[in-house]
Amino acid sequence: MASLAPNTRGALFALAAFGLFSTHDVIVKVLGADYAPFQIVFFSVLFSFPLVTMMQMRDARMDNLRPRHPWWSALRTLAAVATAISAFYTFSVLPLAEAYALIFASPLLITVLAIPILGETVRWRRGLAVMVGLSGVLIVLRPGTTDFTLGHAAGLVCAFAGALASVIVRKIGRDERTVVLLLYPMVTNFVLMACVLPFIYVPMPLMDMAGTGAMALMALLASMLLFAAYRIGDAAVVAPMHYSQIIWATGYGLLFFSESPDVWTIVGTAVIVGSGVYIVLRENKGDASDNQPVLGSKSRPETQTLPRVSALIEARRKALARSSRGEE
Numbered sequence: 405m406a407s408l409a410p411n412t413r414g415a416l417f418a419l420a421a422f423g424l425f426s427t428h429d430v431i432v433k434v435l436g437a438d439y440a441p442f443q444i445v446f447f448s449v450l451f452s453f454p455l456v457t458m459m460q461m462r463d464a465r466m467d468n469l470r471p472r473h474p475w476w477s478a479l480r481t482l483a484a485v486a487t488a489i490s491a492f493y494t495f496s497v498l499p500l501a502e503a504y505a506l507i508f509a510s511p512l513l514i515t516v517l518a519i520p521i522l523g524e525t526v527r528w529r530r531g532l533a534v535m536v537g538l539s540g541v542l543i544v545l546r547p548g549t550t551d552f553t554l555g556h557a558a559g560l561v562c563a564f565a566g567a568l569a570s571v572i573v574r575k576i577g578r579d580e581r582t583v584v585l586l587l588y589p590m591v592t593n594f595v596l597m598a599c600v601l602p603f604i605y606v607p608m609p610l611m612d613m614a615g616t617g618a619m620a621l622m623a624l625l626a627s628m629l630l631f632a633a634y635r636i637g638d639a640a641v642v643a644p645m646h647y648s649q650i651i652w653a654t655g656y657g658l659l660f661f662s663e664s665p666d667v668w669t670i671v672g673t674a675v676i677v678g679s680g681v682y683i684v685l686r687e688n689k690g691d692a693s694d695n696q697p698v699l700g701s702k703s704r705p706e707t708q709t710l711p712r713v714s715a716l717i718e719a720r721r722k723a724l725a726r727s728s729r730g731e732e
């Protein structure tokens with residue numbers, strides 16, 4: 405692989421990462437048939453804590469965990485919790501391809517939210533791409549001809565909350581310590597799910613408990629692969645690989661759940677994906693975006709139960725800066 409061009413290697417790492425993320429989502433869907441999303445999120449975060457703690461042990465700097473932007477951090481944390489619950493519920497009750505189609509609206513919403521939060525200027529080309537992409541969401545939902553279920557609502561909540569969390573990270577990420585960005589959503593998820601758990605808990609056999617552990621491990625490995633992908637390749641090449649999940653979703657849906665997306669879901673997904681890719685390519689042009697909100701949001705929006713790749717990249721940037729200054 406070392407002989408391949410950097411962008412090719414970055415794309416391959418990203419494809420492997422999103423393949424793992426999709427496999428993670430299959431486990432969510434399987435477990436979601438028997439357990440509430442609150443319980444799945446709780447154990448997913450529980451098994452993630454040791455992995456994230458080991459990562460943070462490498463940070464030798466002494467500092468506290470108080471956020472420098474408490475209100476933005478609180479809003480981002482609430483958005484992260486909403487993302488996790490709604491994503492897990494969406495995967496539990498909707499066909500995988502349909503769930504991804506709705507969640508893929510997140511980059512479109514990132515573009516919209518970046519206007520008031522980041523002061524981003526969105527000109528007519530990206531604005532038109534957002535409108536076209538949102539029309540793709542309507543094609544998938546087909547209001548008036550199909551039932552709008554709680555699962556569809558959860559998918560839209562996931563897309564919006566994930567977009568909000570991503571834009572806030574773009575706003576405060578360079579000021580906040582990485583450990584604050586990593587741990588606050590995880591701890592809040594854990595505490596809130598623990599409060600709900602006594603009312604909805606269903607005993608889990610060993611195999612199902614192992615499934616939640618496998619989810620945590622897959623998500624961590626996928627995050628590390630995606631981190632490597634962005635280190636090696638250009639963001640404009642790596643970011644569109646996110647949409648490869650629809651291929652995994654279609655295959656897994658057919659193989660495990662006898663799901664086959666209908667024509668309108670395929671058409672709507674194509675419109676959403678095409679708009680998202682166009683926005684990524686436009687942001688990569690130096691004169692089109694001041695903040696690159698979609699390109700800079702390097703993690704997938706669906707779940708916030710593991711560290712964001714953008715936070716890991718920012719941590720590495722800060723570590724390299726300290727090293728160049730001769731600091732510990």
